[in-house]
Amino acid sequence: MRRVGVLMCAVCSVARLSAQPSAPGTSPDRPPAVQVRPFVLAAEQRFAAATTFNAAFGSRLAPFYGGGVQVATRRGFYVDLAASHLDRPGQRAFVSNGEVFQLGIPLKISLTPVELTAGYRLKRSRRSRLVPYVGGGVGWYKYRETADFASGDEHVEATHAGYFVVGGAEIRIQRWISAALDAQYTVVPGILGLSGLSKEVGENDLGGVAARIRVILGR
Amino acid sequence: MSGAHFRCFFFTLTATAALFVARGHSQIADEHRTFLYPYSLPAVDQGLMSDVAVTLDRAAGSTYVPGRVIVKFRDGASTTARIRSLSLVSATTAVSERPSYANFDLVRIDPSDDAEAVADVLRQRPDVEYAQAAYRVHPLMVPNDQLYGIQWNLPMIDLERAWDIQGAAGSSVTVAVLDSGVAFQSAVVRFNGRAFRDDLGNLHPALGPVDIPFAAATDLFSSSRFVQPHDFIWDDNLPLDLDSHGTHVSGTIGQLTNNSFGTAGVAFNVKLMPVKVIDSDWDDIFGAPNQGTDDVVARGIRYAADNNAKVINMSIGRTGPPSPVVEDAIKYAVGKGAFIVIAAGNDFEDGNPTEVLAEIASRVQGAVSVAAVDRSKGHAYYSSAGSWVELAAPGGAARVFGRDGLVFQQTIDLRLGTSLVEPRACGVPASFAVPRFDVFMFFGFQGTSMAAPHVSGLAAMLVQQGITNPAAIEAALERFATDLGDPGRDNLFGYGLVEARDTLRGLGLAR
Numbered sequence: 097m098r099r100v101g102v103l104m105c106a107v108c109s110v111a112r113l114s115a116q117p118s119a120p121g122t123s124p125d126r127p128p129a130v131q132v133r134p135f136v137l138a139a140e141q142r143f144a145a146a147t148t149f150n151a152a153f154g155s156r157l158a159p160f161y162g163g164g165v166q167v168a169t170r171r172g173f174y175v176d177l178a179a180s181h182l183d184r185p186g187q188r189a190f191v192s193n194g195e196v197f198q199l200g201i202p203l204k205i206s207l208t209p210v211e212l213t214a215g216y217r218l219k220r221s222r223r224s225r226l227v228p229y230v231g232g233g234v235g236w237y238k239y240r241e242t243a244d245f246a247s248g249d250e251h252v253e254a255t256h257a258g259y260f261v262v263g264g265a266e267i268r269i270q271r272w273i274s275a276a277l278d279a280q281y282t283v284v285p286g287i288l289g290l291s292g293l294s295k296e297v298g299e300n301d302l303g304g305v306a307a308r309i310r311v312i313l314g315r
Numbered sequence: 316m317s318g319a320h321f322r323c324f325f326f327t328l329t330a331t332a333a334l335f336v337a338r339g340h341s342q343i344a345d346e347h348r349t350f351l352y353p354y355s356l357p358a359v360d361q362g363l364m365s366d367v368a369v370t371l372d373r374a375a376g377s378t379y380v381p382g383r384v385i386v387k388f389r390d391g392a393s394t395t396a397r398i399r400s401l402s403l404v405s406a407t408t409a410v411s412e413r414p415s416y417a418n419f420d421l422v423r424i425d426p427s428d429d430a431e432a433v434a435d436v437l438r439q440r441p442d443v444e445y446a447q448a449a450y451r452v453h454p455l456m457v458p459n460d461q462l463y464g465i466q467w468n469l470p471m472i473d474l475e476r477a478w479d480i481q482g483a484a485g486s487s488v489t490v491a492v493l494d495s496g497v498a499f500q501s502a503v504v505r506f507n508g509r510a511f512r513d514d515l516g517n518l519h520p521a522l523g524p525v526d527i528p529f530a531a532a533t534d535l536f537s538s539s540r541f542v543q544p545h546d547f548i549w550d551d552n553l554p555l556d557l558d559s560h561g562t563h564v565s566g567t568i569g570q571l572t573n574n575s576f577g578t579a580g581v582a583f584n585v586k587l588m589p590v591k592v593i594d595s596d597w598d599d600i601f602g603a604p605n606q607g608t609d610d611v612v613a614r615g616i617r618y619a620a621d622n623n624a625k626v627i628n629m630s631i632g633r634t635g636p637p638s639p640v641v642e643d644a645i646k647y648a649v650g651k652g653a654f655i656v657i658a659a660g661n662d663f664e665d666g667n668p669t670e671v672l673a674e675i676a677s678r679v680q681g682a683v684s685v686a687a688v689d690r691s692k693g694h695a696y697y698s699s700a701g702s703w704v705e706l707a708a709p710g711g712a713a714r715v716f717g718r719d720g721l722v723f724q725q726t727i728d729l730r731l732g733t734s735l736v737e738p739r740a741c742g743v744p745a746s747f748a749v750p751r752f753d754v755f756m757f758f759g760f761q762g763t764s765m766a767a768p769h770v771s772g773l774a775a776m777l778v779q780q781g782i783t784n785p786a787a788i789e790a791a792l793e794r795f796a797t798d799l800g801d802p803g804r805d806n807l808f809g810y811g812l813v814e815a816r817d818t819l820r821g822l823g824l825a826r
Contacts, residue, residue: 148824188821192790197782199821201480241823245480245816252825293822 129170133314136163137180139280141306145288145299151196152186152203152293156304160209166312168217174229176213182206188243191296203243207302209282211235213262225268229278232261237284237302258284258303266312276310348601349505350553351526358501358530361728361756363462364718382426383411384434385447387419392442400440404433421449456482458572458579462757466578467690468709468722472769474581477776477815485582485775489542490568490626491619491653492768493612494561496554497589498532498727498752499541504555506601508749522600522749529555530753532562534570534577534725539586543622546591547611548603554591557598557752559727561589563760564630566724567768568775577725578757581772581815582779588624590615593631597750607631612672613644616655620648625778628771629657630764634668642675649681654778654785656771658763659686659809660699670699677703681785683792686808687711687766690720692799694807698763705789705809706796710766711759721759728754773815780819791818 139160143149149156162180188201215231234257241252264278282303289300388397401408401422411421424433430448437446456478457463469475508522546554556562569587570580592615593607605611612631619627627648645655660670673684684703687695687710694700695712711722774788782788795818796811804810 145824152824188823190791190794190821192787192794195787197784197787197791197821199780199782199819201820203823205824239825241825243820243823245476245820250826252823254825288825290825292824292826294824296822 127170127315131166131168131314133166133168133312134163135166135178135276135310135312137161137178137308137310139180139306139308141182141282141304143304144283144301145294145297145304147191147194147196147297148288148292148294148299151189151191151198151297152205153184154186158182158184160207160306162209164211166314168314172217172219174213174215174217174231176211176215176231176233178213179208179210181208189293191293201244203241206240208238209235209258210238211260213260215262217266227266227268227274228264229266229276230261230263232259234259235282235284237287239287239302254287256284256286256302258282260303262308264308268315272313272315274312274314276308276312278308278310280306280308282306348507348549351503351505358533359728359754360533360725361754363465363723363757364759381428381430382424383449384422384424384430384437385419385445385449386410386422386434386437387444387446389442389444396442400437400442403440404428404436419445459575460570460572460577460579461575462578462723465719465723467719468711468765468769469579469581471688471690471692471709472773472813473816477773477819480816480819481776481780485569485585485772485779488582488626488775488778489586489588489622489624490582490628490771490775491588491590491615491622491624492561492565492568493590493592493615493619493627493629493631494556494564495558495593495595496546496548496556496561496591497535497541497544497565497587498530498556498562498755499536499544499587499589500553500555501530501753502553502555503528504553508600509602511600525749527749528751528753530755532566532725532727532755534574534755534757535562535566535587537571540569542586542588544589545615545618547615547618548591548594548598548605548607550604554589555752556589556591556595556727557601557750558593558595559729559758560595560630560760560764561591561593563724563726563758564628564764564768565589566726567722567765568628568772570724578723580724581769582775585772585775588619588622590619609638609640613638613640616641616644616648620651620653624653625783626771626774627653627655628768629655629672630762630767632658632660632670632672632763634660634662635671638671638675641672642679645675645679645682649679649785652783652785653681654774654788655679655682656767656774657682657684658767659684659701659704661687661697661762661764662699663694663697667699667701669701670703673699674701674703677705681789683770683789684809685763685767685770687761687763688799688808688812690716692812694800695761695763695766697761698766698807700806702806704806705804706770706792707799707808707812708766708769710763711761713759713761718759721761722765723757723759725755725757726760727752728756729758770813773813773818776815776819791821794818 143156146156160180160182164178166176168174186203187198189198213231213233217229238255260282262280266276268274284302287302288294409423434446510521569585572579572583592612657673657676659673676682676684683705686704686707687698689695689712793810798811799808
């Protein structure tokens with residue numbers, strides 16, 4: 097929560113910069129040609145590696161928190177750069193005949209995606225409060241896994257590229273504040289599936305489907 | 316101990332019984348033993364069997380990881396001062412990114428440099444608070460038992476690091492030892508020694524009533540260590556070991572550890588349930604009413620399961636026709652939540668016949684058969700091979716490695732306890748003095764009997780860790796075993812050598 101608070105402050109600071117009065121001669125309702133719109137986000141991801149996550153954490157759902165910035169054009173095109181973070185404590189385990197046995201050895205993962213999205217906002221009219229959008233992009237996913245009783249080379253630290261598509265809608269709440277709800281489908285190969293539980297059960301995708309909510313400052 | 320004596324006791328372990336007890340006597344009342352006193356004189360400990368060099372191979376002193384030095388600069392030391400300090404050491408030094416949870420820096424140096432010397436130089440600098448090499452830290456749990464240095468078998472399965480994970484090592488788990496009994500109690504017992512005939516055909520006169528002293532093994536006994544003892548050979552609750560085998564096996568499972576004495580055991584806090592299902596030669600001479608037959612073994616298995624044993628060690632076996640009565644009992648025990656470990660057999664060079672009890676284990680999820688490896692993780696020359704072999708563990712082999720290749724635990728002093736067995740192998744005339752079972756030594760044995768209790772101890776640690784389903788215990792042991800021999804399961808090693816630390820630690824998501 098503290099992290100989210102810090103992000104909110106940062107967002108507000110940036111928002112003040114972008115929310116300058118319109119240039120003389122332009123309509124006050126008409127957004128600038130290019131806007132910089134900071135946002136904070138919270139997401140709940142349903143990981144594709146279901147057995148792996150269920151074995152270690154008892155659930156395949158996990159929350160991410162983060163923020164980013166969007167550069168949007170009046171024509172509807174936009175680019176997002178977002179960073180988020182997940183921390184999750186669990187247990188080491190093994191799987192036998194589909195049954196999971198947790199061993200009580202503490203384990204912790206962290207996942208930090210940095211994602212670059214390009215997309216299109218389908219703004220139907222200037223006064224419309226609902227703006228659907230679609231996009232897709234590429235991300236870099238920094239994964240770290242530590243566990244008790246590990247020797248130095250048994251910790252995992254890996255960064256791998258992944259890709260995703262996203263679709264949702266943005267609704268304007270106030271003149272300078274919008275909320276966006278979307279779903280993002282991510283594929284992150286190359287981290288899971290090489291060893292450990294994920295290899296055991298044949299799961300090699302660290303991605304999944306995330307329901308995201310973003311609070312965006314800007315028009 | 317002389318070589319002749321050594322061959323004597325070794326032979327008694329690996330050969331079938333070669334003593335013929337004259338049973339011409341009528342069934343008389345004094346056939347059964349009489350428990351005279353609950354204690355005898357204190358046990359005598361004879362130490363280690365002779366001619367074994369105790370070498371503690373843990374070198375004193377520290378070793379460090381080359382290529383880096385740990386440095387803490389004083390608060391306020393400028394970047395320039397830091398760079399200057401580092402440049403004094405070498406032109407190639409560089410500060411790595413500060414690791415998490417650190418208030419110090421890791422300085423990379425040339426791996427060929429002496430890290431201690433580099434640290435010495437840095438320590439002289441006024442801007443350096445401290446500097447040291449990155450000394451390797453070892454597991455804390457290296458037992459202080461005097462003879463731990465000769466127990467190559469425990470580090471072989473990475474037990475030290477397993478103890479780091481689970482120091483309790485099975486304190487809430489009961490392991491039943493179905494064997495020749497255990498030296499679990501001090502007592503004086505009056506037996507009636509009958510006449511008997513040895514395998515040379517010599518008839519030996521009756522000893523008559525004899526008072527035999529027993530003592531609890533000094534490196535095995537502790538208060539609350541033994542639970543629910545039962546003797547199916549004598550039909551009472553006094554499963555005393557008149558052989559040495561069961562006491563040795565029990566030592567591998569749960570020898571008292573970190574007590575600055577003797578040897579260590581795998582699951583050293585475990586509770587032991589002595590269940591006697593095998594008769595020794597002395598049991599026969601003293602007229603035990605039962606012998607170690609399938610029905611007795613089956614009853615022992617059921618008894619252990621009914622009395623909440625979570626692991627049952629069976630360092631016993633036979634060849635020949637199938638044994639439905641034992642198979643039924645094994646399935647019953649597994650159904651009640653007991654994990655069963657059975658020795659895979661010692662007959663590889665004797666035609667390698669199918670081991671009946673071990674073969675049953677291979678067909679039951681929740682029971683395993685265990686082959687033996689020698690000190691180099693090779694196939695122990697005697698260890699039976701076949702489709703029934705599921706796992707391997709250290710069993711020792713003197714043929715290749717001499718006595719240093721044996722598995723050492725405390726047991727009854729064979730020179731006093733079982734000296735009558737196999738006079739030919741001893742190379743000396745038979746001497747049938749009245750035995751005593753209150754004198755102990757640390758003896759080296761070999762056999763799949765010695766391999767199985769390693770697995771039982773490890774299984775007890777898994778149970779302690781919450782894996783109580785026998786089938787899951789088997790799956791874990793097989794999954795984390797180190798594959799030996801042909802890739803995958805094979806007939807010599809099964810799924811491989813058990814690996815204690817990896818088994819207890821399990822898997823993370825990505826490693």
